Amino acid sequence: MQSHTVVNELTVSLVRAALSDDQSKTEVIERTVARINQIASAGSSVYFLARFKHELPDLDGYAARYPNLSFKNDSIHSSKGKEADYVILLGLSKGKYGLPSEIVTHPLIEALQPKAEAYPHAEERRLFYVALTRAKHRVYLICDMLRCSPFLRxxxxxxxxxxxxxxxASPEQKNAIATNCPVCTQGNLVNRxxxxxxxxxIACSNWPRCTHTESGCRQCDAPMVRSGRYRLCTAPACSGWAAVCPSSGGTMVYREKVNSWGCSHYCVTDKNSCRHMERFIEAPSPLPSTSGCAADDMQPE
Structure with a gap:
C-alpha cells in the first residue's frame, strides 16, 4: 500500500516578496490564496501554518471572498497528523521568531531536557519537514528573501x-539570498x-546592535544585493556592481596613486582600519543587465 501520491510536477512553490509590514504580508497572502482559488477544485481546503501563531492570518473574510475553499490555521506543532489540499507556510525568516527559532531556552529547562542532538536545529528541522508534508497537492512557502530562513536557503x-x-518577484527578491553580516555574522544584510x-x-538586520552599513548603487542609487563577493544593482536596466572587501565587508575602490584596489574602510590616520588591497578585480560573470546605466559601478575614477 502506498500512503503517498507520486507526481511529475513541482509541488512546492516559493512566493518571494518583501514582508516589511502587516499590510505587505496581507497582500502577499491574498495573492497566494487567489492563485489557489484559480487552480483548486471546489471544496478544496487551505491550511495556514507557522512556527508561531502570531504569524497566522485572521481567517475572517476569506470564506466570504473564496466560497469554494475552506480555511483553517495552526501552529506547525499542532498540525502533526493533520492535512489539507493546499498549505501556506508563513514565518520563514531568520531570527528569534523565525524557523528555526532562535529563542534561547532557560538553562534550568535545558538541563531537564534530553541531550541536544549533534545535528544543528534538529527539532526545528523536523518541524519544517512536518509543515512541508501536510499538503495533498501543493505547498506555498511565503518568504522575504532578504531575511530568509536557513532551512529555505x-x-x-x-x-x-x-x-x-x-x-x-522583484529583481531584489530574485537576486537576494540572505547574506550574513560580515561584522556581527548574526544578522542579514537588508536594504534600507x-x-x-x-x-x-544596505544595513545589518541587527541594527542598532550592529551598525554595519553599505552604500547603494553609485550609478542609479538603487538598492544592491549580495552575490558571492559582489554587490549587484537590483534595477533591471542598470549594470552597476561593486566588489566587497573580504576582510571588512567594505567596498573595494580604485586608488590611482597606488594603482590598486583598496577597502573603503581604510583611513590613513587609523592604524586599525582595513588595509586590504588587490591589484586586479575581475568583473562578475555574467554581468547584470546593461541596457540602462552604461558604466560599471567599479570603474576606476
Whole structure:
C-alpha cells in the first residue's frame, strides 16, 4: 500500500516578496490564496501554518471572498497528523521568531531536557519537514528573501525542486539570498532607505546592535544585493556592481596613486582600519543587465 501520491510536477512553490509590514504580508497572502482559488477544485481546503501563531492570518473574510475553499490555521506543532489540499507556510525568516527559532531556552529547562542532538536545529528541522508534508497537492512557502530562513536557503543552495515561476518577484527578491553580516555574522544584510535624503543603503538586520552599513548603487542609487563577493544593482536596466572587501565587508575602490584596489574602510590616520588591497578585480560573470546605466559601478575614477 502506498500512503503517498507520486507526481511529475513541482509541488512546492516559493512566493518571494518583501514582508516589511502587516499590510505587505496581507497582500502577499491574498495573492497566494487567489492563485489557489484559480487552480483548486471546489471544496478544496487551505491550511495556514507557522512556527508561531502570531504569524497566522485572521481567517475572517476569506470564506466570504473564496466560497469554494475552506480555511483553517495552526501552529506547525499542532498540525502533526493533520492535512489539507493546499498549505501556506508563513514565518520563514531568520531570527528569534523565525524557523528555526532562535529563542534561547532557560538553562534550568535545558538541563531537564534530553541531550541536544549533534545535528544543528534538529527539532526545528523536523518541524519544517512536518509543515512541508501536510499538503495533498501543493505547498506555498511565503518568504522575504532578504531575511530568509536557513532551512529555505538549504533548499535553494541544494537545488531542490522548487517552483519559482508561479509568482512574479522583484529583481531584489530574485537576486537576494540572505547574506550574513560580515561584522556581527548574526544578522542579514537588508536594504534600507535614508528617511532624510531618500538615498538607499544596505544595513545589518541587527541594527542598532550592529551598525554595519553599505552604500547603494553609485550609478542609479538603487538598492544592491549580495552575490558571492559582489554587490549587484537590483534595477533591471542598470549594470552597476561593486566588489566587497573580504576582510571588512567594505567596498573595494580604485586608488590611482597606488594603482590598486583598496577597502573603503581604510583611513590613513587609523592604524586599525582595513588595509586590504588587490591589484586586479575581475568583473562578475555574467554581468547584470546593461541596457540602462552604461558604466560599471567599479570603474576606476
Amino acid at each position: 538549504e533548499l535553494i543552495d541544494g537545488q531542490y525542486p522548487l517552483e519559482l515561476q508561479e509568482f512574479a 532607505r535614508n528617511k532624510t535624503t531618500g538615498s538607499s543603503f
